[in-house]
Amino acid sequence: MPAQSSGSLSVRVGNTELPTPVCVASGTFGYGAEYEQLIDLSSIGALFAKSVTRAPRSGNATPRLVETPSGLLNSIGLANVGIERYVTEKLPLFAAMPCPVFANIAGESVDEYLEIVERLEARGEIDGFEINLSCPNVARGLAFGTECAQVESLTARLRKATVRPLVVKLTPNVTDICEIARAAEAGGADAVTCINTLLGMVIDTENRRTALAAGTGGLSGPAIRPVGVAAVYRVRRSVSIPVIGAGGIMCAEDALQYLLAGASAVQIGTANFVDPRTVARVLDGIADYGRRNGYGCIEEFHLAE
Numbered sequence: 001m002p003a004q005s006s007g008s009l010s011v012r013v014g015n016t017e018l019p020t021p022v023c024v025a026s027g028t029f030g031y032g033a034e035y036e037q038l039i040d041l042s043s044i045g046a047l048f049a050k051s052v053t054r055a056p057r058s059g060n061a062t063p064r065l066v067e068t069p070s071g072l073l074n075s076i077g078l079a080n081v082g083i084e085r086y087v088t089e090k091l092p093l094f095a096a097m098p099c100p101v102f103a104n105i106a107g108e109s110v111d112e113y114l115e116i117v118e119r120l121e122a123r124g125e126i127d128g129f130e131i132n133l134s135c136p137n138v139a140r141g142l143a144f145g146t147e148c149a150q151v152e153s154l155t156a157r158l159r160k161a162t163v164r165p166l167v168v169k170l171t172p173n174v175t176d177i178c179e180i181a182r183a184a185e186a187g188g189a190d191a192v193t194c195i196n197t198l199l200g201m202v203i204d205t206e207n208r209r210t211a212l213a214a215g216t217g218g219l220s221g222p223a224i225r226p227v228g229v230a231a232v233y234r235v236r237r238s239v240s241i242p243v244i245g246a247g248g249i250m251c252a253e254d255a256l257q258y259l260l261a262g263a264s265a266v267q268i269g270t271a272n273f274v275d276p277r278t279v280a281r282v283l284d285g286i287a288d289y290g291r292r293n294g295y296g297c298i299e300e301f302h303l304a305e
């Protein structure tokens with residue numbers, strides 16, 4: 001029996017039902033259409049699309065990807081077509097997607113986030129929003145996701161602009177991710193995603209240069225999985241909204257760690273570059289584990305006390 005036929009694995013985020021708990025992470029699955037020959041897109045819980053900003057961005061100079069032990073370091077720099085082309089070129093792709101689609105929004109100011117959310121809220125093609133807080137706030141210099149007051153006020157502004165699910169994606173590059181999660185919840189978020197990439201650097205010692213042209217980048221892949229699982233475990237116990245787990249999920253066993261830590265759903269990121277069918281494999285494994293343990297829904301996937 002295909003795992004995706006199990007209605008009991010569906011998950012609610014805000015007012016939207018994800019048909020399965022296995023989603024794809026922003027920036028690692030394009031706009032979905034690129035994968036339609038490779039995977040049954042209806043088996044995806046939700047597509048979290050690549051971040052969009054107000055203006056088009058060509059991203060950082062190359063090289064902007066380097067492999068690390070069990071990881072990938074990237075400094076793509078939010079390359080994207082900008083909101084104008086997003087509306088004309090990407091929304092039609094989303095309308096054809098057989099799974100929920102969350103637009104992931106990035107910005108350098110509160111007004112930029114707000115303008116994009118308002119623009120998309122007026123349209124019918126997307127099911128919800130994921131807010132990428134890893135961007136620097138030009139007014140304050142620090143990434144949005146590093147200050148509680150900033151996270152709460154941004155979330156509250158965006159909350160007023162949408163009736164759709166509002167998911168706040170947390171950066172792990174903070175002192176206490178639980179405080180930031182509580183700020184997102186206080187601002188009215190329907191869920192939080194844990195975690196975005198970890199700040200990292202690789203140095204080419206022969207050339208005496210950083211491997212990435214931008215110097216630092218974001219570390220993803222199996223190397224960050226224990227960090228992500230711990231973040232989900234702690235955040236789950238700090239907020240009462242659903243937590244979506246992300247970071248280094250390569251197989252069902254990895255996803256199960258997140259679910260047992262308290263995640264209501266997971267996102268597959270870097271693994272999509274290794275095997276585009278990871279989502280299907282992970283979903284089958286979760287369904288099998290649920291059947292073996294007699295679990296009726298995702299909330300029953302818990303750590304033994």
Ligand SMILES: Cc1cc2nc3c(=O)[nH]c(=O)nc-3n(C[C@H](O)[C@H](O)[C@H](O)COP(=O)(O)O)c2cc1C
Pocket residue numbers: 025026027028050051072074076078104132169195196197219220221222224246247248249267268269270271
């Ligand atoms: C190449 C690449 C591009 C990414 N682009 C984005 C992005 O545009 N917006 C965003 O919120 N996260 C982005 N991410 C972060 C992922 O969505 C995810 O949170 C992170 O990679 C951890 O999951 P993973 O280890 O399964 O990849 C990107 C990650 C990678 C590897």
